[in-house]
Amino acid sequence: ATTATTYVYDFAEGHKGLVDLLGGKGANLAEMTRLGLPVPPGFTITTEACRAYLRTGAEPDTLHAQVSAHLDALERRMGRRLGQGDDPLLVSVRSGAKFSMPGMMDTVLNIGLTDASVTALARQAGDERFAWDSYRRLIQMFGRTVLGIEGDAFEDLIDDARRAAGAATDVELTADQLRALVERFKDVVRVRTGRGFPQDPREQLDLAVRAVFDSWNGDRARLYRRQERIPHDLGTAVSVVAMVFGNLGPDSGTGVAFTRDPATGHQGVYGDYLANAQGEDVVAGIRNTVPLADLATADPACYAQLLRTMEVLENHYRDLCDIEFTIERGTLWILQTRVGKRTAAAAFRIAVQLLDQGLIDEREALRRVSGGQLARLMFPRFATEAAGDVAGERLATGIGASPGAAVGAAVFDSATAVARAAAGERVILVRRETNPDDLDGMLAAQGILTARGGKTSHAAVVARGMGTTCVCGAEELRVDPAARTLTTADGTVVAEGEVISIDGTTGAVHRGEVPVVPSAVVEYFEGTAPADTDDLVAAVDRLMTCADRVRRLDVRANADTADDAARARRFGAAGIGLCRTEHMFLGERRTLVERLILAESDDEREAALAALLPLQRDDFTDLFAAMDGLPVTVRLLDPPLHEFLPDLTDLSVRVALAHDVHDARLLTAVRRLHERNPMLGLRGVRLGLLVPGLFTMQVRAIAEAAARRGAAGGAPRPEIMIPLVGTVQELEIVREEAERVVAEVERDHGTRLDIPLGTMIELPRAALTAGQIAESADFFSFGTNDLTQTVWGFSRDDVEASFFGAYLEKGIFGVSPFETIDADGVGALVTTAIAAGRAARPGLKLGVCGEHGGDPESVHFFHAAGLDYVSCSPFRIPIARLEAGRAAA
Numbered sequence: 001a002t003t004a005t006t007y008v009y010d011f012a013e014g015h016k017g018l019v020d021l022l023g024g025k026g027a028n029l030a031e032m033t034r035l036g037l038p039v040p041p042g043f044t045i046t047t048e049a050c051r052a053y054l055r056t057g058a059e060p061d062t063l064h065a066q067v068s069a070h071l072d073a074l075e076r077r078m079g080r081r082l083g084q085g086d087d088p089l090l091v092s093v094r095s096g097a098k099f100s101m102p103g104m105m106d107t108v109l110n111i112g113l114t115d116a117s118v119t120a121l122a123r124q125a126g127d128e129r130f131a132w133d134s135y136r137r138l139i140q141m142f143g144r145t146v147l148g149i150e151g152d153a154f155e156d157l158i159d160d161a162r163r164a165a166g167a168a169t170d171v172e173l174t175a176d177q178l179r180a181l182v183e184r185f186k187d188v189v190r191v192r193t194g195r196g197f198p199q200d201p202r203e204q205l206d207l208a209v210r211a212v213f214d215s216w217n218g219d220r221a222r223l224y225r226r227q228e229r230i231p232h233d234l235g236t237a238v239s240v241v242a243m244v245f246g247n248l249g250p251d252s253g254t255g256v257a258f259t260r261d262p263a264t265g266h267q268g269v270y271g272d273y274l275a276n277a278q279g280e281d282v283v284a285g286i287r288n289t290v291p292l293a294d295l296a297t298a299d300p301a302c303y304a305q306l307l308r309t310m311e312v313l314e315n316h317y318r319d320l321c322d323i324e325f326t327i328e329r330g331t332l333w334i335l336q337t338r339v340g341k342r343t344a345a346a347a348f349r350i351a352v353q354l355l356d357q358g359l360i361d362e363r364e365a366l367r368r369v370s371g372g373q374l375a376r377l378m379f380p381r382f383a384t385e386a387a388g389d390v391a392g393e394r395l396a397t398g399i400g401a402s403p404g405a406a407v408g409a410a411v412f413d414s415a416t417a418v419a420r421a422a423a424g425e426r427v428i429l430v431r432r433e434t435n436p437d438d439l440d441g442m443l444a445a446q447g448i449l450t451a452r453g454g455k456t457s458h459a460a461v462v463a464r465g466m467g468t469t470c471v472c473g474a475e476e477l478r479v480d481p482a483a484r485t486l487t488t489a490d491g492t493v494v495a496e497g498e499v500i501s502i503d504g505t506t507g508a509v510h511r512g513e514v515p516v517v518p519s520a521v522v523e524y525f526e527g528t529a530p531a532d533t534d535d536l537v538a539a540v541d542r543l544m545t546c547a548d549r550v551r552r553l554d555v556r557a558n559a560d561t562a563d564d565a566a567r568a569r570r571f572g573a574a575g576i577g578l579c580r581t582e583h584m585f586l587g588e589r590r591t592l593v594e595r596l597i598l599a600e601s602d603d604e605r606e607a608a609l610a611a612l613l614p615l616q617r618d619d620f621t622d623l624f625a626a627m628d629g630l631p632v633t634v635r636l637l638d639p640p641l642h643e644f645l646p647d648l649t650d651l652s653v654r655v656a657l658a659h660d661v662h663d664a665r666l667l668t669a670v671r672r673l674h675e676r677n678p679m680l681g682l683r684g685v686r687l688g689l690l691v692p693g694l695f696t697m698q699v700r701a702i703a704e705a706a707a708r709r710g711a712a713g714g715a716p717r718p719e720i721m722i723p724l725v726g727t728v729q730e731l732e733i734v735r736e737e738a739e740r741v742v743a744e745v746e747r748d749h750g751t752r753l754d755i756p757l758g759t760m761i762e763l764p765r766a767a768l769t770a771g772q773i774a775e776s777a778d779f780f781s782f783g784t785n786d787l788t789q790t791v792w793g794f795s796r797d798d799v800e801a802s803f804f805g806a807y808l809e810k811g812i813f814g815v816s817p818f819e820t821i822d823a824d825g826v827g828a829l830v831t832t833a834i835a836a837g838r839a840a841r842p843g844l845k846l847g848v849c850g851e852h853g854g855d856p857e858s859v860h861f862f863h864a865a866g867l868d869y870v871s872c873s874p875f876r877i878p879i880a881r882l883e884a885g886r887a888a889a
C-alpha cells in the first residue's frame, strides 16, 4: 500500500512556504510558531483535503483519524480535553485560503462548549458571565455558518435581551441574562433544524470543518474571487486553534495592528483595540474600538511585547504585516498575521521605505507595486485648496480609509447600488457599517461611506483591496437605511439619490459634486510638479527610475495629434507606435473625402486627393516636430470608407423627402459601399489597393513632411504601417508604389529619406504566414484588437455588451480577451509570428499597438514573447513603463 496523504499539519510542522497547502493563515501561524512568537497551539487541515471533499462530497477516508491524532496531541500538550472535564479545551475552526479573502469564508469560535462544559468553564475562569457569553457566541456562529440559520434570528434576540435589560451594548448583559439568551438560541436551533444544538464536542468540530470547506463555494466567496481573479479550484485550508479569550474582563481584549499605516504607508503604530471582546467584534464594528496606542497606558507590558512582535514580523516578512492579537488577562497571544493589503499610495511609499532600509533590493521593490496601483494614483482628486468654498457643503469628516475622489448619488443598500449602477448612474454606498453581504453593492459603487468602524473595519479592508474610495467611521452621521437618509450632526438630511462627494484621503464628506483636479502624480509626469513635491511623488519617481533602468521593452504611444504626442513624450514615450490617420479625414475634411468617394473620373479623384495632400502633410509635419528624433509609426487609412459617409437610413429619408441631386448621388455611393460585415470588408490595405491614389497621397504627405522637417533642421523618423494585411502579395504591391513615391520626393527635395515600411499583424493568416510577410516588411506591429476579434470570431463592438457578462460569470474566461491578451490562443499566434518573422528577417522590429499594450498582464506577456516595444495611449505610458520594468525585475 502507498503511504496515506498527509492532510493535517501541526503548527510546529508547517512554514510559510507551504501556503498552497496550508493557506495563508495556516502557513503564517506555523511560521510564527517557528519564530517563537506566542501563538496558541493548533493544527491545519490542508487545502488538498478541502479539494477532495468538494470533488467527492465526502471527507477523504483518512481525515478523521488524522484529525484525531492531532487533536490528541493538542489535548496532551494543553493537559485538557476538548469540551470535557473541569477545565475544558475549546478551539476555533478557521478558514484560510492561499489568497486572503477577508471575511468571505467562515470561522467558528468556542467549539467544545456544551451544556456541561459551559459550567466547567465558568467555574474554571471564575466568571459566569464570560462562560455564557462564549456559549451564546458559539451557538450564534455555529447556527449561522454550520446550520445555515440566518444571522438575524439571533441578532433580533440579542436586541430584545438588550432592550429588556436596558443595556446599551451586549457587554452590559449579565450572566443570568446571557444564560437565558442561550436557552432562546437553543430553541431557535431546535425549531430550525429539528434537533438540539450538538452536545458532542467532536461532532461540533467535524461539522464546523465541513462548513468551512463548504464556505469556499459560498456566494460571497465566489463573487470575491471573480473580482480578485483568484482561481475557483484552490480550496481553503482549515486551522484548528486552541482558544484564548479576550472576553475575560477589562484586562482582556482583542485587536488588530498594522506595522505601518495601510492607508498612507507612513511608519507608526496603527490599529484598533477593543477591551473585553472576542475576535470578530473588532472588525464587525459592533462597538467602537479605541486606537491601538491607548493600549500603551492600559497594558504597557503587552503593548511593548506587541511592538517587539511587530518588528520581528516586519523584518521577517520584509513587508507591511497586519496582525490579529488577543490579550487574555494580561497575556498576549498572536492569532494571525499576513502581508497586509494596502492602498496604492501606501504600496509605493512602503516599497521605497523598505528599499531605503535595505530590507529589499530594487527589483523586489518593483515587484511590490503594480501598474494598477499607479493607475489609481493618476486618478483625479478633489480640488482641496478650494475645499472651503468650491467644495460644496461639508457634511462630516470621517476616516480616509481608501483614497480617491468619489462622487455619486447616495444609496443606502447594496441592491439599490447595484440597480442604479447598472442603469449607468454613479453611486456612493452609505451604510452604518458594511458586512460581507454588501459586497456586490460595494463593487458597483464609486465610493463607500460608513458611519462606524475604523481603518480595519470590513468596509475599509475590502475597499482598499478593490481600490475603491472609502470614508469610514463618519460618526457624526446618522444613517437610517429604512428611511433611506443620512442626517448630519446639525440636522441636515440627505435623501437617497442626492449627490454627495467623498474624499478617501482626507475623510471629508460633502454634499453635491466637488470639482476634481489632476493628481500630484500626473502633475509630476506632466512636468508641472517637481519630483520632490511630496514623499509619494518622490516614491513614484524613484520606482519609475528603477523600472526604466531594468526594462527591456520600449514604450511608445498611440497618438494622432501633436498635443497627444507632446504629452506622450512628457510621460516617457519612446516614440509613436500607432498614429491613426482616420481622424485626419473627419470634420471639415469630410467633404473632401466625399468628393474622393463620389469621383467619377480620374480628374475628379485627383483633385480631391490633391486637396487632401497639403492638409495631411501639415498634420504629419506637426507630429514629427512633436516627436522629433523619435520614431513615429503612421498607419495608412484603415476603416471602411462608409464610416466617412452619412448613415444609410438618414440619407435615404433625406432623399425621399427632398430630392437633392447631390444627396441622391451620395446615396448611390453609400449603397454601393454598404457592407454587412464592414470590419471584415473593404478596409485597411484592401482600401489602399482599390481606391487609386489614396495610399499614394498618404505616403507622399508623410515623405514630404519628413523632407520639410529635415530641411528645417529636425530629425523626423517616420515609419509607414500597412493595416489588415493577410498575404505578402498585398504588401508587395503597396511597397512598390510607396518606394516609388518616396524616391520621387527624395529627388524633388534633393534629400535622402529613410522610411521603414512595415505591416500590422492582425489577421490569423498574416500571423501564420509571417515568414513570407517579413520578406517585404521592415517591422511588424501586432494589432491585437483585430487579432482577438478574428481569432475568436468575436465582434468586439457587440460581444462585450451581449454575452461577455455570462461568459465571465460562467468562468469561461476570467477577464475579457480584449482587456488582457489571451495568451493561449491569440498569444500563441503572436509567438508563432515572432519566430517566423525573425527567422526570415533577423533584426525585424516588433511591437504591439492596441489596448493590450497598456494592460499590465499583457505587458508581461509581450516582454516574455520578446517584442521590442509596446504602444499604448498616453495616459497608460507610465503604467506600461512600470510593468515593463516589473516584467524584467
Ligand code: ADP
Pocket: 040, 091, 092, 093, 094, 095, 102, 103, 104, 105, 106, 107, 109, 241, 242, 243, 244, 245, 246, 278, 279, 280, 324, 325, 326, 335, 336
Ligand atoms: P477571518 O479570516 O474572517 O479574519 P479568523 O479565522 O481570523 O477569520 O477569525 C475571526 C476572529 O476570531 C479573528 O479576530 C480571530 O483573531 C479570532 N480568533 C480566531 N481563532 C481564535 C482563537 N483560537 N482564540 C481567540 N480568538 C480567535
Ligand code: MG
Pocket: 324, 336
Ligand atoms: Mg482573521
Ligand code: MG
Pocket: 723, 762, 783, 785, 786
Ligand atoms: Mg486593426
